[in-house]
Amino acid sequence: MDFSLSEERKMLQETVARFFENNYKDIKKRGEYLKMTDGFSREFWKESSNLGVISGLVSPAFGGLGGSGEDICIIFELIGKSLCIEPFLSSGLLSNTILSSLNNPKTDLINQIIEGKLLMSFAHMEMNNRYEDHFVETKAKLEKETWKLNGSKSFVINGDSADKVIISARIEGKVNDKNGIGLFLVDNNNINNRPYNTIDGYRSTEMSFENINGELLCKDDQALECVIKTNSAGALALSAEAVGIMQICFDLTLDYLKTRKQFGKSIGTFQSIQHRMVDMMLEIEQVRSAVMLASSTFELNSTTRDKNVSAAKNLVGRVGKLIAEESIQLHGGIAMTWEYSVAHYAKRLIMIDHLMGDADYHRDRFKLLSSI
Amino acid sequence: MNFEYSKKDENFRIEVREWLRETLPHYLSEKVKKYQRLTKEDYELFMNNLSKKGWLAWHWPVEYGGTGWNAIEKHIFEEEIVKASAPRIVPFGVNMLGPVLIEFGSEEQKNYYLPRILNNEDWWAQGYSEPGAGSDLASLKTTAIDKGDHYLVNGQKTWTTLGHHADMIFCLVKTDLNVKPQLGISFLLIDMKSPGVEVKPIITLDGEHEVNEVWFTDVKVPKKNLVGKENEGWTYAKYLLTFERTGIAGVPNSKSALNHLKMVSRKSMKNGKPLIDDPIFSSEVAELEIDLLAMEIFNLRTVSAATEGKAPGMESSLLKIKGTLVRQKTTELLRKALGPQALPYLPEQFDEGWNEMPIGPEYAGPIAKQYFNMRKISIYGGSNEIQKNIVAKASFGL
Numbered sequence: 136m137d138f139s140l141s142e143e144r145k146m147l148q149e150t151v152a153r154f155f156e157n158n159y160k161d162i163k164k165r166g167e168y169l170k171m172t173d174g175f176s177r178e179f180w181k182e183s184s185n186l187g188v189i190s191g192l193v194s195p196a197f198g199g200l201g202g203s204g205e206d207i208c209i210i211f212e213l214i215g216k217s218l219c220i221e222p223f224l225s226s227g228l229l230s231n232t233i234l235s236s237l238n239n240p241k242t243d244l245i246n247q248i249i250e251g252k253l254l255m256s257f258a259h260m261e262m263n264n265r266y267e268d269h270f271v272e273t274k275a276k277l278e279k280e281t282w283k284l285n286g287s288k289s290f291v292i293n294g295d296s297a298d299k300v301i302i303s304a305r306i307e308g309k310v311n312d313k314n315g316i317g318l319f320l321v322d323n324n325n326i327n328n329r330p331y332n333t334i335d336g337y338r339s340t341e342m343s344f345e346n347i348n349g350e351l352l353c354k355d356d357q358a359l360e361c362v363i364k365t366n367s368a369g370a371l372a373l374s375a376e377a378v379g380i381m382q383i384c385f386d387l388t389l390d391y392l393k394t395r396k397q398f399g400k401s402i403g404t405f406q407s408i409q410h411r412m413v414d415m416m417l418e419i420e421q422v423r424s425a426v427m428l429a430s431s432t433f434e435l436n437s438t439t440r441d442k443n444v445s446a447a448k449n450l451v452g453r454v455g456k457l458i459a460e461e462s463i464q465l466h467g468g469i470a471m472t473w474e475y476s477v478a479h480y481a482k483r484l485i486m487i488d489h490l491m492g493d494a495d496y497h498r499d500r501f502k503l504l505s506s507i
Numbered sequence: 508m509n510f511e512y513s514k515k516d517e518n519f520r521i522e523v524r525e526w527l528r529e530t531l532p533h534y535l536s537e538k539v540k541k542y543q544r545l546t547k548e549d550y551e552l553f554m555n556n557l558s559k560k561g562w563l564a565w566h567w568p569v570e571y572g573g574t575g576w577n578a579i580e581k582h583i584f585e586e587e588i589v590k591a592s593a594p595r596i597v598p599f600g601v602n603m604l605g606p607v608l609i610e611f612g613s614e615e616q617k618n619y620y621l622p623r624i625l626n627n628e629d630w631w632a633q634g635y636s637e638p639g640a641g642s643d644l645a646s647l648k649t650t651a652i653d654k655g656d657h658y659l660v661n662g663q664k665t666w667t668t669l670g671h672h673a674d675m676i677f678c679l680v681k682t683d684l685n686v687k688p689q690l691g692i693s694f695l696l697i698d699m700k701s702p703g704v705e706v707k708p709i710i711t712l713d714g715e716h717e718v719n720e721v722w723f724t725d726v727k728v729p730k731k732n733l734v735g736k737e738n739e740g741w742t743y744a745k746y747l748l749t750f751e752r753t754g755i756a757g758v759p760n761s762k763s764a765l766n767h768l769k770m771v772s773r774k775s776m777k778n779g780k781p782l783i784d785d786p787i788f789s790s791e792v793a794e795l796e797i798d799l800l801a802m803e804i805f806n807l808r809t810v811s812a813a814t815e816g817k818a819p820g821m822e823s824s825l826l827k828i829k830g831t832l833v834r835q836k837t838t839e840l841l842r843k844a845l846g847p848q849a850l851p852y853l854p855e856q857f858d859e860g861w862n863e864m865p866i867g868p869e870y871a872g873p874i875a876k877q878y879f880n881m882r883k884i885s886i887y888g889g890s891n892e893i894q895k896n897i898v899a900k901a902s903f904g905l
């Protein structure tokens with residue numbers, strides 16, 4: 136049994152940590168990135184590529200330098216700590232996971248993403264499919280050996296700036312059939328995009344399309360397993376991101392308790408506040424533990440993988456709410472301001488529960504997978 | 508990272524499991540499973556077996572008759588004891604007093620008491636809490652007045668677990684009344700057969716007799732029974748309280764309780780269907796299982812750090828808090844699972860050899876009683892509120 140990181144991974148951690156720290160020194164910088172055309176800094180993304188951060192999310196089998204559950208978690212925990220808004224989730228993880236899971240992996244596209252030359256997004260969510268892997272209304276039909284797609288996709292993170300998009304669409308069957316979906320590669324120029332910012336500082340888009348061409352990547356069982364695996368990878372990454380955010384929320388709150396004086400003494404000397412800080416600390420260790428388990432079992436069979444990811448994401452949802460709300464409450468009024476960073480960490484932490492399955496969704500999936 | 512047990516650890520687990528299978532009598536594990544009352548002889552049988560095997564003092568240093576196990580092995584040992592439904596090892600002599608004597612006892616005390624603990628010859632009790640000294644332990648009032656060749660002890664201890672079986676008790680007593688509380692305390696070993704010692708049972712809310720009051724009236728205690736130096740007992744007491752406790756989270760107990768909960772909620776019915784099929788109830792079970800899963804890893808992280816010589820500090824306190832909350836939640840859900848079947852209370856059901864028809868399923872009998880009994884775990888050993896004070900003081904720098 137060994138809970139420490141290997142030397143190689145420690146180095147990855149140190150390099151990426153320094154890089155993020157230098158580029159995301161304060162929350163104003165993030166605000167500037169968000170105001171850019173794409174909602175992030177292309178320059179920073181290019182540097183991430185040069186430094187090998189994107190390839191840290193991809194297995195060596197496809198030209199990357201990492202790609203394991205542990206690698207994903209190291210990088211995303213640091214993303215959480217700096218509240219980084221670059222397209223690591225959409226391009227770096229979700230798209231690469233699909234492209235590498237195909238029978239004929241699209242190694243050329245993966246390499247272009249790693250090199251920072253290509254941006255991609257995974258458009259699976261729809262206005263009414265909540266978090267389901269198989270509930271797909273968008274339609275695909277074959278016309279003269281060409282696949283034509285019709286429908287709309289929602290909440291596609293960084294979808295507006297993507298060059299190519301992977302779209303899940305129903306080939307046959309009813310809207311919630313497990314079978315009958317396919318994944319298609321589409322050129323984003325053919326899609327109508329309505330971009331917007333999310334409340335937690337990301338760029339997202341609503342997509343609509345009529346009779347556009349798509350290249351079939353996979354269908355049926357393979358497509359469903361691909362969606363499930365990709366969503367699990369995303370849920371794992373977001374869980375690790377949440378650990379980073381929780382730690383920062385805790386540290387900022389503790390610092391504040393030491394400096395803020397009321398009734399003639401620092402408010403951290405009050406026992407009612409100290410006990411709540413201990414509750415936060417304890418729950419963060421619980422989440423950290425669950426994420427460690429999920430990351431180290433991510434390469435095992437899909438049942439173990441998904442069960443442990445669901446345990447982690449469920450806990451992230453529950454504890455995330457505690458940490459976000461308590462960080463704001465213990466700070467008091469200052470945490471209500473746009474200017475102060477804790478507000479932005481809290482918003483991201485809460486909205487992580489609205490992505491890739493919330494606490495309820497993952498609790499129910501955990502139930503199924505552990506036959507409760 | 509690697510969460511697997513090594514081959515060596517797995518072999519050790521098999522060795523412990525095999526030994527328990529061979530030496531633990533069936534009737535005894537059945538009693539434990541059914542929450543029947545254990546007699547003094549039941550505890551002693553198991554502890555004598557451990558003693559013969561050389562495993563009773565499982566966390567003492569080898570030179571004093573300990574096992575030399577590392578933290579992972581200790582953790583495995585604790586897990587297997589619970590899985591086998593063995594009685595718990597009565598901790599007062601071997602787990603609590605032993606390490607204090609090894610660290611602070613005189614040569615004479617070590618030579619006399621340690622082998623007796625190893626051979627399970629004395630039943631020890633703990634004399635810490637008093638009616639007016641619970642969480643604020645240093646405010647204790649029992650006095651030991653220097654009378655030349657002996658101390659004269661007067662006062663009252665309380666919550667003395669299994670004190671009615673005890674031959675000896677280690678006590679915190681006041682030897683100096685004129686200094687601030689922590690500075691005037693001494694650590695004294697008292698023979699329970701001394702004239703002036705009286706044990707009175709306390710019946711707890713579940714109707715059971717496990718804890719006692721111990722009264723001291725002009726009890727003469729020889730000077731050689733003082734551990735370490737006079738008025739420095741508080742240091743020894745704290746050492747005992749913070750002594751390495753890998754099992755503080757009670758993970759094995761909660762795991763076995765969770766399995767029991769699943770069994771009961773499959774058998775309990777709601778609208779003609781198993782309760783476990785009720786989405787709200789099963790959601791509570793699922794989130795409890797997730798909390799336990801996370802705590803198991805948290806505990807293993809702490810255990811694993813301990814094998815590398817990193818003494819668990821505030822982690823022990825955090826694990827104690829979470830461990831008690833998780834355990835109490837299992838007893839709460841078990842109680843809820845029974846519905847009205849939780850109502851009947853037949854104290855005689857927990858006597859050995861009781862063979863009448865239970866009311867409702869046999870497993871229902873102990874559940875409500877156990878729920879009430881388990882309220883104690885977030886109170887004793889430093890209440891959860893005290894644990895939070897400890898963590899805040901140790902790690903917040905406030």
